[in-house]
Amino acid sequence: MRFIPRVSIALSVFATLGAGAMLPATSAAQRIPPAMSAIHQADLERDMYALAGDEMRGREAGTLDEMRASMWLGEQMRKIGLSPRGDAGSWFQWFNMRRTRISTSTSRVKSGDRTLTLWTDITPASNTAADVTGPAMFIGDGSDSTVDIRGKIVVATLSPPLATSVRTTTNTYEVNYTRAAITPLASRLTRRGASAIILVADSIAEIAFDGIAKTQLRGAYDVVGGVPRFVRAPVASTAAPAPAAPPPAPIPVLLAHSTMLPELRTPGHIMDIRLRSETFESPSVNIIGVVPGTDPILRNEYVLFSSHQDHDGVRYAVAGDSIWNGADDNGSTSVALLAIARAWIKQPSKRSALFIFHGAEERGLLGSRYHAAHPVVPLSQIAAVLNGDMIGRNNPDSAALLGSQPPHRNSADLVQMAMDANNITGKFVIDSLWDRPTHPEGWYFRSDHVPYAERGVPSLFFSTNLHADYHTPRDEPKKIDYLKLTRMTQWMYMTGWIAANALKRPATDPGFVLR
Numbered sequence: 001m002r003f004i005p006r007v008s009i010a011l012s013v014f015a016t017l018g019a020g021a022m023l024p025a026t027s028a029a030q031r032i033p034p035a036m037s038a039i040h041q042a043d044l045e046r047d048m049y050a051l052a053g054d055e056m057r058g059r060e061a062g063t064l065d066e067m068r069a070s071m072w073l074g075e076q077m078r079k080i081g082l083s084p085r086g087d088a089g090s091w092f093q094w095f096n097m098r099r100t101r102i103s104t105s106t107s108r109v110k111s112g113d114r115t116l117t118l119w120t121d122i123t124p125a126s127n128t129a130a131d132v133t134g135p136a137m138f139i140g141d142g143s144d145s146t147v148d149i150r151g152k153i154v155v156a157t158l159s160p161p162l163a164t165s166v167r168t169t170t171n172t173y174e175v176n177y178t179r180a181a182i183t184p185l186a187s188r189l190t191r192r193g194a195s196a197i198i199l200v201a202d203s204i205a206e207i208a209f210d211g212i213a214k215t216q217l218r219g220a221y222d223v224v225g226g227v228p229r230f231v232r233a234p235v236a237s238t239a240a241p242a243p244a245a246p247p248p249a250p251i252p253v254l255l256a257h258s259t260m261l262p263e264l265r266t267p268g269h270i271m272d273i274r275l276r277s278e279t280f281e282s283p284s285v286n287i288i289g290v291v292p293g294t295d296p297i298l299r300n301e302y303v304l305f306s307s308h309q310d311h312d313g314v315r316y317a318v319a320g321d322s323i324w325n326g327a328d329d330n331g332s333t334s335v336a337l338l339a340i341a342r343a344w345i346k347q348p349s350k351r352s353a354l355f356i357f358h359g360a361e362e363r364g365l366l367g368s369r370y371h372a373a374h375p376v377v378p379l380s381q382i383a384a385v386l387n388g389d390m391i392g393r394n395n396p397d398s399a400a401l402l403g404s405q406p407p408h409r410n411s412a413d414l415v416q417m418a419m420d421a422n423n424i425t426g427k428f429v430i431d432s433l434w435d436r437p438t439h440p441e442g443w444y445f446r447s448d449h450v451p452y453a454e455r456g457v458p459s460l461f462f463s464t465n466l467h468a469d470y471h472t473p474r475d476e477p478k479k480i481d482y483l484k485l486t487r488m489t490q491w492m493y494m495t496g497w498i499a500a501n502a503l504k505r506p507a508t509d510p511g512f513v514l515r
Contacts, residue, residue, distance in 0.1 A: 093287075
């Protein structure tokens with residue numbers, strides 16, 4: 001995160017705008033609707049503690065905790081006065097998550113005659129199912145590339161990864177360190193022809209062992225009936241592509257405790273690895289409400305306000321806390337949407353406003369991928385998508401607007417509307433670094449606007465970016481900067497108001513292809 005010096009804040013209240021007045025695109029940003037005064041910091045804070053407090057247990061997708069949070073959001077929308085747009089006249093658009101993981105009940109790992117307890121004594125570090133039996137071959141830290149390991153079950157000790165490869169966000173330092181150590185070593189040994197890999201933890205990976213196990217136990221997710229997971233379009237080139245070698249087939253990778261090293265390095269020690277895969281489906285949900293527009297023609301077009309209600313649930317403990325609350329991620333935008341809805345219902349716009357809390361975003365944008373395939377209104381009638389994710393932390397006067405510069409920008413018109421709205425609400429200094437394709441986090445591609453943007457719907461992503469508490473139990477309601485969250489909410493509201501009342505809907509940039 002690039003921190004930007006604090007600048008003065010001045011919210012100017014211009015001439016008010018009645019719901020019956022049509023806004024020219026050139027003057028829309030010069031007026032603040034009276035209903036924006038309905039956005040209250042106290043409401044945001046109250047809703048945050050309700051949605052992201054410990055009682056919701058982190059709202060993990062596919063669990064009763066996500067269902068409880070989703071029911072709560074539907075009830076808030078009912079109280080506010082929105083109209084439901086889910087299945088069968090409800091607030092809810094249901095979809096199934098397809099989950100594939102290593103089976104605990106049918107998998108087995110034996111070290112000699114001893115059966116190891118999966119996820120406790122030894123843990124898969126990949127999602128690969130296979131049967132491999134044979135003597136373990138100890139190869140030290142794996143750096144000697146002259147050793148022939150083809151077809152062998154290799155045992156190697158973890159070495160510290162490059163400091164630059166250890167992420168500073170997501171999970172704890174120890175988990176990030178361990179992943180950064182496992183990935184390149186396992187990749188090298190796979191390419192050298194090993195049939196299975198057992199990596200022995202060092203002192204830091206020992207601390208991370210439970211975290212790796214509880215994360216890996218969840219497996220991989222997809223959405224039944226959703227649009228495909230995003231794949232960046234290749235950059236055109238006149239050069240003939242070089243033939244690429246096929247990647248090696250995936251093999252089992254396991255992490256063992258350091259105490260197992262003596263037996264694993266004993267010559268001729270037999271390992272019997274039998275990992276089975278299981279796939280099943282569980283429900284998740286989008287929560288959808290609408291405020292109909294006031295114009296008899298434009299009400300058939302929609303401005304979509306987007307958030308996600310899920311987070312990471314109950315996982316491994318960090319400093320004694322095992323509830324991964326997800327206050328900033330993404331309780332912040334979820335309570336912002338409720339505040340925007342309270343204002344919108346008081347003063348509807350010409351175009352309709354669609355409010356969607358997407359389920360299972362943390363599992364791979366599943367809810368937005370499903371809605372993009374099964375929209376409650378045709379995608380061609382969505383004039384703009386205003387998505388937020390993590391809008392309540394970091395420097396009080398800086399924020400990011402992703403999708404505001406090429407190659408991610410797909411509507412210069414919508415960007416201008418957002419910039420105009422910022423000038424009369426939050427007056428944030430825009431940190432453009434996170435929107436660049438060279439940014440190491442690839443932040444643009446990690447939230448729910450992406451399935452819409454790649455289908456040509458004008459889309460923006462509001463954020464205040466990552467921080468050290470991201471995807472840890474420390475992301476709690478007490479850490480939110482509620483004044484900043486209020487200003488971010490006003491900015492999103494005003495951007496939507498401009499888009500929803502402009503004479504012409506924002507156009508998609510000609511020739512746009514998302515890369």
